[in-house]
Amino acid sequence: MxxxxxxxxxxxxxxxxxxxxRRCAVDRRVGExxxxxxxxxxxxxxxxxxxxxxxxxxxxxxxxxxxxxxxxxxxxxxxxxxxxxxxxxxxxxxxxxxxxxxxxxxxxxxxxxxxxxxxxxxxxxxxxxxxxxxxxxxxxxxxxxxxxxxxxxxxxxxxxxxxxxxxxATDELLVQYTSGSTGRPRGVRHCLRAVHAVLRGLGSVLELTPDDVVLSTAKLSFGYGFGNSLLYPYAAGASSVLLDGQADPYGVAAALEEYRPTVLFSVPRLYAGLLRLAEQGKAVRTGSLRLAVATGEQLPGDLAHRIAEALGVPLVNGFGATEVLHTVIAAEVGRGGAAGPGSIGFPVPGVTATLRDDAGRPVADEVPGRLHLATESAALGYLHRPDDTARVFADGGVYTGDIAFRATGGDIRHVGRADDMLLLGGYRIAPAEIERVVRGVAEVADCAVVGSADASGLEQATVYVVARDPGRPDGARKAVRAALRADLAPYKRPSRVEVIDALPATANGKLARFRLRHRSGEGGGT
The missing domain is CATH 3.40.50.980 (Rossmann fold)
Structure with missing residues (x-):
């Protein structure tokens, strides 16, 4: 109990x-x-x-x-x-x-x-x-x-x-699959205690009431969406709008007009898309909103302020991980000193966040370290992955795989991932998973996938391809795009495919991903 x-x-x-x-859900296929x-x-x-x-x-x-x-x-x-x-x-x-x-x-x-x-x-x-x-x-x-x-x-x-x-309280209650650093999915085992913890944590920040209508662009099949569309609204006696199909700015704008939600959960990428629609003269009706939440990927500070200003309501920027069920660090944009570069806010009630060195010792403020979270929402571990469980669920909490530091104002500033994982539109994707598909293309001799920031500061994925026939780069590019469409879910597909002569290497022959990231950040590509 x-x-x-x-x-x-x-x-x-x-x-x-x-x-x-009272209404608990609306689904365009079955109604209210x-x-x-x-x-x-x-x-x-x-x-x-x-x-x-x-x-x-x-x-x-x-x-x-x-x-x-x-x-x-x-x-x-x-x-x-x-x-x-x-x-x-x-x-x-x-x-x-x-x-x-x-x-x-x-x-x-x-x-x-x-x-x-x-x-x-x-x-x-x-x-x-x-x-x-x-x-x-x-x-x-x-x-x-x-x-x-x-x-x-x-x-x-x-x-x-x-x-x-x-x-x-600690019986297995829910399993959510998330990609590991090799692209092999891992089942994260949650319990009832964790559900109560996130409701007391971010739930106290959201302050949902039975009169709220929640719209989430993240899916139930992902940890962020599961909390948004089920745990938080149902615990408050509110209602949720269930959107099927791929979320895009046009569909979200239509849903805002049709369902008039009071709380919007989305990822920075889609908020940026809504801003672009508004700039193009498309009506984006946000008058029903009282709160917006952005989680799932890094939210650049300038974009955060543009979103908050355009929506005219409080915008909560959050950070979470499947291993802790939902969002555990958050702050309203522009408040509490949480508006600096890379800021993801403060631990929500019931969460202790520390930054640690490789030996698990806390580091001083302003010093980057491994982000460690102590919370009752921490999962029981991974299913059938004892080594991964021992590595991640250690020192009385969870190592998220992120590098961050605590600023003088007390907020947590995100620096980057400790591994090469990509965070695209709220979905954590392993480059190795994409690379396996691309390497299976006959026209490809070698490839590598890296992340970089687009013009809005949001992370995007680029696959760099070395063509087997250097004289036919367009054929390799088309073949790669066809394979990505056939073998990867839409949210896993890179946004750019570039054909280059050779992949850069370090002095000892290893792939120099940092050089590709620098190149990707310079723009271009097809």
């Missing part, structure tokens, strides 16, 4: 005590859904799991875009006592299959477009066959549905479910 609240299941916190007539309707749907879902013989305590993969059906599945799995793992439907079948295998998931709820269904069914069938060959009883339970026009509304009612299952 959680020692501070007595809540033993998230559905008690997020669903059961809410006024039934009330808390009463959601309770009915979640109870039915949990009853269906029980009737199908799904084991409480097992892990379950939910493949879905941001839809009411996805929220129903997550809450229904929790009700039944399962551990949900939410994945984006644009991941390739092999990527989804990896997570199913790695997590040893016992159930999969798949909601994908028809053109992706066959490949995913084949992948799941192969996993079923392997399970049977290994002597595991019972195939992987799954069903596929497409939430298109005419999809059933969640207030159908149906099977009864027993009371919600009980989770201990």
């Amino acid at each position: 959680d020692p501070t609240t007595g809540v033993t299941n998230p559905v008690e916190l997020l669903l059961l005590d809410r006024p039934g007539g 859904v009330t808390y009463a309707a959601m309770r009915s749907a979640v109870a039915e879902y949990a009853g269906g799991l029980r009737a199908a013989g799904v084991r409480p305590g097992g892990r379950a993969v939910v493949v879905s875009d941001d839809r009411v059906a996805a929220v129903t599945a997550v809450l229904g799995l929790w009700w039944h006592g399962c551990v949900p793992i939410v994945l984006h439907p644009l991941l390739r079948a092999a990527e989804i299959g990896f997570v199913v295998r790695d997590s040893e998931a016992e159930f999969a709820d798949v909601d994908v477009a028809p053109e992706h269904e066959a490949a995913l069914r084949a992948e799941l069938a192969a996993i079923d066959a392997d399970r049977r060959a290994a002597g595991r009883t019972g195939p992987l339970t799954r069903f596929t549905r497409y939430s298109g026009p005419g999809a059933p509304r969640p207030e159908r009612g149906g099977r009864a479910a027993p009371p919600p299952a009980r989770f201990g």
